[in-house]
Amino acid sequence: MNSDFNNWDDDLPPEPEAAYQDLVRALKRKSGFGLYFVQCTPVEADNLIIKLPQDIPHKHIEVLRLVEAIDNLYQRVAEFVQNKQIDILLIKGLEYSLYKYEKRTFGEITEGQFSNLTSVPHILNHLNQQRERFRDDFPFCFVFLLRSFSINYLIHRAPDFFDWRSGVFELPTTPELVERESNRLILLGNYEAYLKLSQEEKIEKVLEFQDLLAEQHQTEDRKVGLLFELGNLLYAAKEFEAAISSYDQALKFKPDKHEAWYNRGIALRNLGRNEEAISSYDQSVKFNPDDHQAWNNRGNTLFNLGRNEEAISSYDQAVKIKPDKHETWNNRGIALRNLGRNEEAISSYDQALKFQPDLHQAWNNRGIALFNLGRNEEAISSYDQALKFQPDFHEAWYNRGNALRNLGRNEEAISSYDQALKFQPDFHEAWNNRGVALFNLERNEEAISSYDQALKFQPDLHQAWYNKACCYALQNNVEKAIENLQIAINLNPEQCRTWAKTDSDFDSIRNDELFQELMEK
The missing domain is CATH 1.25.40 (Serine Threonine Protein Phosphatase 5, Tetratricopeptide repeat)
Structure with a gap:
C-alpha cells in the first residue's frame, strides 16, 4: 500500500464527543488561573453550558453572558464574581465587541479572516494590557466560548493575552445539529426581517450562514437553501456583488432554482447591469413561466434600456398571468407613452386604476398622456385625483401648472407651481415655468426672480x-x-x-x- 495513505485520517477533525471529553479532562485537572478557548457555534456553546456542570459536578461553574459590545471585561468579571465561589467561568458573547470592526464588505467576511489591520478592537487592547490583573486577581479558569472568527482576532490582535492559553479546543458540529440549524436559518429566512437588522447583526448572521456552509456534514440541498438566503441577506445589506456571488453558488448546485435567477436579476439591475439582469430574468421565466413578478421586472429593465416595445411585451406576459397587477399596468402605460401611443397608455392607466383607485402615480401619468394629446381640462382632472390621494406630490402640482398655463389660466398655474415648490424647493423646472406664467401676465420683474431661482439650482x-x-x-x-x-x-x-x-x-x-x-x- 502507498505510504501516503497510511495516516489518511490525520487531518480529519476529532469527533465531537472526543473533543468535548478532552476539554472536560483539562478542566478537571486544572486549578487556579487558566485560559481556555473553545471554538464552537452559539448553539454548541449553549449545549456546553448545560452539559459541563453535569460532567464536572465537583467544580463551581458560572456563566457570564455578554449580549452587547463592551470595552472592559475585567470590570465586568469583577462585578460578576463578587461574593461567588468560582472554579470555572464560562464567557459567551465576546464576539459582540468585534462585529463593529468588520469593515470589509459583507461578501468578504469569510472563515479564518480578520479585517481591520490598522486598529485593534478596544476589548482586545484591554485584554492585552490587563492580562496580569486577570491572572493575579481571578484564581479560576476562564473558558471563552467563541466563533472561529473571534479566535482569529485573538490570535492576531490580542497575542499577549492569547499566548497565556492553557488550551484551545474545537468542538466539531454534529450532523444532527448541522441539519437542525441549517433548516432553522432557511425556514426563518425573511427579507423584511433582514432589513431591520443592525450592521453588527447582519455581520453576525452572515457568519452564521458561512459557518454552516463550511460544515463537512452539510448536504447539497441545504447548501442551496443557505446560499439563497445568504444572498437575500447580503442584498438587504446592499452588498449586491456579494449577493450575486451567493446566488451564483446556489445555481451551481441547482441550475433550475428560478427564485435565485429572479433575485440575481434584481441585484444586477441595482448595479446598473441591465443586460445581465435581463438574461437572469430570462432564466427565471424559463424555469417558471408563470412568475408575473419576473416578467414585470424584466419589462422594467428593458424600459431602463429604452427598449419600450420589448418592455410592453414583457408587461403583457405579466398581466396575462396576473390581470389585477396594477403596478404592471402603470409601467406598461409609461412605455406606451414613451412611444407616443398616448391613447393606449391612457387605457393602460385606466386598468391600473380599476384595480388600485388610489394609485396616485397612475393618475399623474394618465394626466401626462392627456396633456400630450392636448386634452388639458381632462389632464387637470387627472392631476387633481393624484393630489387627492397624495397632496404633497410635487410632480403632479407641476404638471397641473403646465396644463393650466396651456389654457391661459396663468394665475392658477402660478399657484400650482407654488405648491410644487412648497414640497420641492429646488425643483428648477417649476421655477422656470412659474417664470413663464408670470411673463405671460407681463410681470417681468417677478418672472426674472423666478428664473434666477431656477438658475440657482440648475445653472x-x-x-x-x-x-x-x-x-x-x-x-x-x-x-x-x-x-x-x-x-x-x-x-x-x-x-x-x-x-x-x-x-x-x-x-x-x-x-x-x-x-x-x-x-x-
Whole structure:
C-alpha cells in the first residue's frame, strides 16, 4: 500500500464527543488561573453550558453572558464574581465587541479572516494590557466560548493575552445539529426581517450562514437553501456583488432554482447591469413561466434600456398571468407613452386604476398622456385625483401648472407651481415655468426672480437664461438681454439661435448691432 495513505485520517477533525471529553479532562485537572478557548457555534456553546456542570459536578461553574459590545471585561468579571465561589467561568458573547470592526464588505467576511489591520478592537487592547490583573486577581479558569472568527482576532490582535492559553479546543458540529440549524436559518429566512437588522447583526448572521456552509456534514440541498438566503441577506445589506456571488453558488448546485435567477436579476439591475439582469430574468421565466413578478421586472429593465416595445411585451406576459397587477399596468402605460401611443397608455392607466383607485402615480401619468394629446381640462382632472390621494406630490402640482398655463389660466398655474415648490424647493423646472406664467401676465420683474431661482439650482438651464433675455428685451434693456442670450446660446447654440431669430419678444432690439453679431456667429 502507498505510504501516503497510511495516516489518511490525520487531518480529519476529532469527533465531537472526543473533543468535548478532552476539554472536560483539562478542566478537571486544572486549578487556579487558566485560559481556555473553545471554538464552537452559539448553539454548541449553549449545549456546553448545560452539559459541563453535569460532567464536572465537583467544580463551581458560572456563566457570564455578554449580549452587547463592551470595552472592559475585567470590570465586568469583577462585578460578576463578587461574593461567588468560582472554579470555572464560562464567557459567551465576546464576539459582540468585534462585529463593529468588520469593515470589509459583507461578501468578504469569510472563515479564518480578520479585517481591520490598522486598529485593534478596544476589548482586545484591554485584554492585552490587563492580562496580569486577570491572572493575579481571578484564581479560576476562564473558558471563552467563541466563533472561529473571534479566535482569529485573538490570535492576531490580542497575542499577549492569547499566548497565556492553557488550551484551545474545537468542538466539531454534529450532523444532527448541522441539519437542525441549517433548516432553522432557511425556514426563518425573511427579507423584511433582514432589513431591520443592525450592521453588527447582519455581520453576525452572515457568519452564521458561512459557518454552516463550511460544515463537512452539510448536504447539497441545504447548501442551496443557505446560499439563497445568504444572498437575500447580503442584498438587504446592499452588498449586491456579494449577493450575486451567493446566488451564483446556489445555481451551481441547482441550475433550475428560478427564485435565485429572479433575485440575481434584481441585484444586477441595482448595479446598473441591465443586460445581465435581463438574461437572469430570462432564466427565471424559463424555469417558471408563470412568475408575473419576473416578467414585470424584466419589462422594467428593458424600459431602463429604452427598449419600450420589448418592455410592453414583457408587461403583457405579466398581466396575462396576473390581470389585477396594477403596478404592471402603470409601467406598461409609461412605455406606451414613451412611444407616443398616448391613447393606449391612457387605457393602460385606466386598468391600473380599476384595480388600485388610489394609485396616485397612475393618475399623474394618465394626466401626462392627456396633456400630450392636448386634452388639458381632462389632464387637470387627472392631476387633481393624484393630489387627492397624495397632496404633497410635487410632480403632479407641476404638471397641473403646465396644463393650466396651456389654457391661459396663468394665475392658477402660478399657484400650482407654488405648491410644487412648497414640497420641492429646488425643483428648477417649476421655477422656470412659474417664470413663464408670470411673463405671460407681463410681470417681468417677478418672472426674472423666478428664473434666477431656477438658475440657482440648475445653472446650465439654457431655457431660463433665454427666458430672462426675453424679459430684458421687452424692458428695452439691450445690454442685459444680449448678456443673457449669449449665455443661453453658449449652452445650447442651435435651439437658442432658432428661438431668438423668430421670437417677437426680441423685436425691440433686433436691429441692435450686438444682437445681429450674436446671431451671425
